[in-house]
Every structure is written in C-alpha cells, then in structure tokens.
Amino acid sequence: MERTTLGIIAFPVLFILLAFRVPIGLAMLVVGGTGTAMIAGWLPILSQVKTSAWHLFSNYSLSVIPLFLLMGNFASRSGMSEALFKFASACLGHRQGGVAMAAVGACAGFGAICGSSLATAATMGKVALPELRRLGYSGSLSTGSLAAGGTLGILIPPSVILIIYAILTEQNIVKMFLAALVPGIIAAFGYILAIAVFVRLVPASGRATPRRPWRERLRLFRGIWHVVAIFTFMIGGIYLGWFTPTEGAAVGAAGTGLVAAFQKNFSLSALLDVIQSTAVTSAMIFLVLLGAEFFNSFIALTRLPNELANFVAGGEFSPLAIVACILVLYVFLGCLMDSLAMILLTIPVFFPVIIALDFGMSQEEVAIWFGILTLIVVEVGLITPPVGLNVFIINKMAGDVPVYETFKGVLPFLASDLIRVALLFMFPWITLFLLDVFY
Amino acid sequence: MRTDADIAVSEENARPSDLFGRVLHQVALALAIFGGLVLLVIVGINSLSIAGRFLFSSPLVGDFELVELGCAVAVSSFLPLCHLRSGNVIVDFVTARLPSSFKDALDALSALIFGMIAGFFTWRMCYGAQDMYRYREETMLLQVPLWIPFLPVVFSFLVLSICCFYTFFIDVTRVARRV
Numbered sequence: 001m002e003r004t005t006l007g008i009i010a011f012p013v014l015f016i017l018l019a020f021r022v023p024i025g026l027a028m029l030v031v032g033g034t035g036t037a038m039i040a041g042w043l044p045i046l047s048q049v050k051t052s053a054w055h056l057f058s059n060y061s062l063s064v065i066p067l068f069l070l071m072g073n074f075a076s077r078s079g080m081s082e083a084l085f086k087f088a089s090a091c092l093g094h095r096q097g098g099v100a101m102a103a104v105g106a107c108a109g110f111g112a113i114c115g116s117s118l119a120t121a122a123t124m125g126k127v128a129l130p131e132l133r134r135l136g137y138s139g140s141l142s143t144g145s146l147a148a149g150g151t152l153g154i155l156i157p158p159s160v161i162l163i164i165y166a167i168l169t170e171q172n173i174v175k176m177f178l179a180a181l182v183p184g185i186i187a188a189f190g191y192i193l194a195i196a197v198f199v200r201l202v203p204a205s206g207r208a209t210p211r212r213p214w215r216e217r218l219r220l221f222r223g224i225w226h227v228v229a230i231f232t233f234m235i236g237g238i239y240l241g242w243f244t245p246t247e248g249a250a251v252g253a254a255g256t257g258l259v260a261a262f263q264k265n266f267s268l269s270a271l272l273d274v275i276q277s278t279a280v281t282s283a284m285i286f287l288v289l290l291g292a293e294f295f296n297s298f299i300a301l302t303r304l305p306n307e308l309a310n311f312v313a314g315g316e317f318s319p320l321a322i323v324a325c326i327l328v329l330y331v332f333l334g335c336l337m338d339s340l341a342m343i344l345l346t347i348p349v350f351f352p353v354i355i356a357l358d359f360g361m362s363q364e365e366v367a368i369w370f371g372i373l374t375l376i377v378v379e380v381g382l383i384t385p386p387v388g389l390n391v392f393i394i395n396k397m398a399g400d401v402p403v404y405e406t407f408k409g410v411l412p413f414l415a416s417d418l419i420r421v422a423l424l425f426m427f428p429w430i431t432l433f434l435l436d437v438f439y
Numbered sequence: 440m441r442t443d444a445d446i447a448v449s450e451e452n453a454r455p456s457d458l459f460g461r462v463l464h465q466v467a468l469a470l471a472i473f474g475g476l477v478l479l480v481i482v483g484i485n486s487l488s489i490a491g492r493f494l495f496s497s498p499l500v501g502d503f504e505l506v507e508l509g510c511a512v513a514v515s516s517f518l519p520l521c522h523l524r525s526g527n528v529i530v531d532f533v534t535a536r537l538p539s540s541f542k543d544a545l546d547a548l549s550a551l552i553f554g555m556i557a558g559f560f561t562w563r564m565c566y567g568a569q570d571m572y573r574y575r576e577e578t579m580l581l582q583v584p585l586w587i588p589f590l591p592v593v594f595s596f597l598v599l600s601i602c603c604f605y606t607f608f609i610d611v612t613r614v615a616r617r618v
Binding site: 018019020021022023024025026029030046049050051053054057058059060062063066067070242243246247250251253254257272274275276278279280281282283284286287288336337338340341386387 | 468471472474475476478479481482483484485486488489503506507508510511513514515516517518520521522524526527528529530531532533534542545546548549552553556559560563564566567570589592596
C-alpha cells in the first residue's frame with residue numbers, strides 16, 4: 001500500500017479505537033506502532049521500544065509539566081483561591097454582577113499559578129459558587145462565569161498545552177509564554193465585559209453588593225500578596241532568562257508548597273492527596289505524549305504532512321482563509337475531543353502547512369501567532385456542548401442548576417471568545433508586540 | 440470525554456474486594472508516592488541550584504541531569520496508579536448511553552491491549568537496560584550510570600502491565616456475572 005494512503009487510513013482507524021473507549025495515548029501508540037511496522041518492518045520498533053519511554057520521560061523540556069501540575073495542586077490547597085476571590089469581590093462587588101466579575105478575576109489570578117483549566121474551574125468553583133448563590137446570583141450567570149473563567153487557567157501562562165505546542169513545533173517556550181500574556185489579560189477583561197452586558201440584559205441575575213472602603217480592600221490585598229510574589233518571581237524569572245521554565249516551575253511549586261504547608265488544615269494526608277492528583281494527571285499526560293511520539297513518527301514516515309503542505313502551497317488559497325478553516329475545524333473537533341490529544345494529533349499535520357504559507361511575518365512569528373490562536377480555539381471546546389468539561393464540573397458542583405441553564409450562561413463568554421479570536425486573527429501584533437519589547 | 444483526573448482522584452475508586460487487588464492497589468499507591476517524593480526532591484534541587492546561583496554564584500553541578508533522571512523515574516512510577524484510578528483520557532461521548540456491561544466489555548478489551556503493550560515495553564526495556572549496562576552509558580557531568588535510574592522505570596512498566604491484566608480480569612468477571 002502506498003505510504004500516503006496508509007497515513008490517511010490511520011486517522012479513521014484511530015477514531016474508531018477512540019470511540020471504543022480505548023485511552024487516547026494507547027490508541028495512538030497502537031496505530032502508530034503498527035503503521036510504522038507496516039512501512040519499515042518490526043525491527044525498528046523492537047529497538048525503538050527499548051528506550052523510547054526513557055528518552056521521552058527524561059526529556060528536560062517536558063520535566064516542566066509534572067512540576068507545574070505539582071504547583072497547581074499545592075495552590076489548590078493553599079487558601080489562595082479564597083483570598084483571591086475575597087479581594088476581587090471587595091474591589092468589584094459594588095457593581096451590577098460584580099461578584100461574578102470578581103469570580104472571573106480570581107480565576108485569572110489563580111490561572112497565573114495553575115496551568116490547567118479543569119483545576120482552575122474546580123478550585124475556584126468550590127470557593128466562589130456558594131457565595132454567588134448565597135447573594136442571589138442566577139444559576140446560569142454564576143455557573144457560566146465560573147465555567148468560562150476556568151479556561152483562563154490555560155490561557156494565562158503557565159499553561160501545559162502551550163508547553164506541548166512549543167515542544168511539538170520546536171519553538172521557544174519562554175517566547176510562547178510571553179506571547180500568551182496579553183491575549184490572556186484581554187480574555188479576562190473580555191469575560192468581565194461579557195458579564196457587564198449580561199446583567200444589563202437580565203438585571204435580576206446579579207445584584208450589586210455594598211461598596212467596601214479602601215482600607216478593607218488593602219487589608220484583603222495582604223491575603224494575596226504571596227500569589228502576586230510567586231507569579232511575578234516565577235514568570236518574571238522565566239521571561240528575563242534568570243532560569244529555565246523547569247526551574248521556574250520548581251520555584252513556583254516550592255512557593256505554593258510552602259504557603260500550603262503553613263495552612264492550618266494542612267496535614268500529611270493532604271500532602272499525599274497533592275501527590276496523588278499530581279501523579280494521576282502527569283501519568284495521563286505522559287501516556288498521551290508517548291502515544292503521540294509513536295503516532296507522529298509514523299505520520300512523518302507516511303510523508304502525509306509534506307504532501308498536504310505541497311498541495312496547499314500549490315493551490316491558490318489565501319493563507320488567512322486556510323488558518324480560518326483550521327480554526328473552525330478545531331472548534332468542531334474541540335466539541336468532541338480532549339484539547340491535549342487534539343493538539344498532539346493535528347499540529348504535526350497542520351503545522352508544516354501553516355509554516356509554508358506567506359503571511360508577511362517571520363516563520364517564528366507565524367508559529368507563535370498560530371499557537372496562541374490554536375490554544376484559545378481549543379479551549380473553547382471546554383465550554384461548548386456536548387462534552388464541555390468545565391461546564392459539567394461546575395454544574396455538578398452547583399447541584400440545583402439544570403445543565404442547559406449553565407450552557408445558556410456560557411453563551412456571552414463564547415461570544416467574547418469569538419470576538420477575541422477574530423481580533424487576534426486580524427491583528428497579529430497584539431500577540432507579538434511583547435516579543436519585540438523583550439527581544 | 441473524561442479528563443477530570445484531578446477530580447477523579449479525590450473520589451475513591453471502588454475498593455477491590457480480593458486480596459490480590461488490594462495488594463496491587465497498595466503497590467501502585469506506594470510507587471506513586473515514591474515518585475511524588477522524587478518530584479519533591481527535584482523541586483529542592485532546583486531551588487538550591489537557583490539560590491546557589493544568585494547568592495553564591497555557584498550553581499549545583501549537573502542539576503539538569505538529576506532533574507531529567509528524577510523526572511523519568513517519577514513519571515513512570517505514576518503510570519500504574521493512573522490506570523487503576525481510570526485516570527487515562529478516553530472519549531466517553533460515543534458510548535455514553537450504552538448499557539454498562541457493554542462499556543465494561545470494551546474496557547476489558549482496552550485493558551488487555553494496554554497490558555500487552557506495557558508487557559511488550561517491559562520485555563524490550565530489559566534489553567535496553569542491558570545495553571546501557573554493557574556499553575556503560577552514563578550522564579555527561581555527574582557520570583551517573585544510566586542503568587541505575589532505568590531499573591525503577593522498567594519495574595514501573597512491569598507493575599503497570601500487571602495492573603492492566605488485573606483490571607481486564609475484573610471487567611471480564613463483571614461482564615460474565617451479568618450475562
């Protein structure tokens with residue numbers, strides 16, 4: 001069979017395995033390994049398997065992932081989420097829908113020390129949801145803003161997905177983090193704006209609470225100074241090149257770990273819990289990475305990406321139209337698939353196509369700009385039906401809110417997401433200007 | 440779709456009733472905690488190295504290498520627990536409405552495949568370790584012989600493969616009892 005045909009067949013086979021509940025990493029490993037064997041015979045596989053897991057697991061760039069996960073899990077037990085939410089509601093609570101805005105703001109703050117959307121949604125939901133309901137905020141607004149706010153965990157650096165994109169496309173992780181900062185901040189403000197519009201339309205959904213004096217705000221700020229300090233030192237140190245992202249993650253984990261250790265209710269069993277959730281999530285990610293390694297080396301062997309890149313470059317398509325098509329495809333795929341698996345599965349095929357097109361930017365700029373767009377679009381899948389994970393987590397936590405109410409509450413945030421993607425798509429300098437400042 | 444490994448962890452999985460299962464869970468848990476401690480040591484090494492660089496302008500020699508080796512040991516030791524807690528990402532969307540015995544049968548099948556793959560890795564990695572020992576592969580700066588940290592990785596894959604065959608057996612008996 002011709003190699004390219006084999007590559008094209010591999011995708012439906014993979015999807016069938018996935019539909020039959022085979023774990024994504026395992027399915028990619030099996031399809032990739034078998035495919036490679038069909039092209040090159042079994043011998044290369046036999047010797048590849050001897051050390052492939054070792055080489056992948058001991059890759060220095062990837063060691064940042066378990067460390068960031070450890071940091072996020074410590075942060076979840078450090079009382080930082082409460083402190084962030086209290087401070088934010090003291091600052092914003094006097095506005096219409098202000099406490100929901102505060103929840104989004106606190107999510108952004110927590111996202112700065114946590115690289116995962118689900119963890120951000122779950123941690124902030126635990127703190128903010130009871131308070132929002134107590135103050136009479138409607139079910140759709142309170143669950144919607146927390147489900148959407150959770151995606152800030154990934155959009156604001158550090159972000160696990162961004163690290164993996166950078167490694168796949170051989171980009172500088174530090175530059176990716178730098179480029180993600182402004183879009184992340186825009187995302188937080190966009191969500192706050194979405195709440196402002198929502199309460200203008202449905203005034204009963206979120207009432208204002210009394211304005212707090214500045215003295216109280218200042219007092220509450222003292223509760224979050226360590227979040228600010230850890231984030232500034234960690235991300236600042238990474239941006240300025242004082243230390244590598246891995247070292248930064250270790251510093252962050254040490255910082256959040258110390259804060260957690262000084263909590264009253266922190267015990268040995270809490271530490272064991274932190275270790276176990278870090279363990280399960282890290283293993284999950286590395287299994288997918290291992291599978292992707294086999295699958296992607298097979299796909300490269302089929303020359304499918306080159307053929308596709310040649311085909312697209314040969315046709316008279318507008319480069320922007322191609323990016324737009326890919327982004328739309330991502331929105332649809334994201335409704336059904338996990339974001340990590342989606343990136344690992346599609347970037348090796350699409351990236352050569354994108355990088356071969358002429359956007360009037362350097363290749364590195366295109367790679368970074370496309371990466372940030374991909375990150376945002378992929379995260380949209382977390383709050384869209386039928387499998388929007390953030391929506392289900394928050395909805396389950398609320399208990400008394402029907403799922404369609406939560407999906408309704410998410411709509412204004414989806415609109416804000418789409419506007420932001422369009423903005424970043426049309427004006428790449430929004431993503432790229434910080435790079436010019438630093439480099 | 441299920442990726443909520445973070446959340447799934449807190450919910451204790453159904454405790455296995457058989458002795459073998461209980462022991463296996465304890466082994467997987469102990470292995471993961473060992474890996475977690477290694478991760479904490481990595482955090483310590485990095486912090487020390489940074490502090491050393493800033494305060495005394497003398498970094499730890501070979502801290503990169505220790506991080507790499509530690510990470511490989513830690514991550515692989517997490518794999519068995521992740522499988523036993525069903526922490527791996529699966530697409531639940533297509534089969535969500537099917538009867539649970541059908542899902543159990545599919546899970547049994549993928550556990551069987553996983554067990555065979557993990558076993559295959561274990562078998563090949565034994566040769567990998569042998570190669571490392573024979574050719575005296577070691578790290579650049581600290582000259583740590585690679586086979587030493589490689590052995591716990593092989594052991595983790597062995598435990599992973601046993602865990603997969605165990606859940607295969609459990610799923611099959613569950614299906615058989617219902618049919």
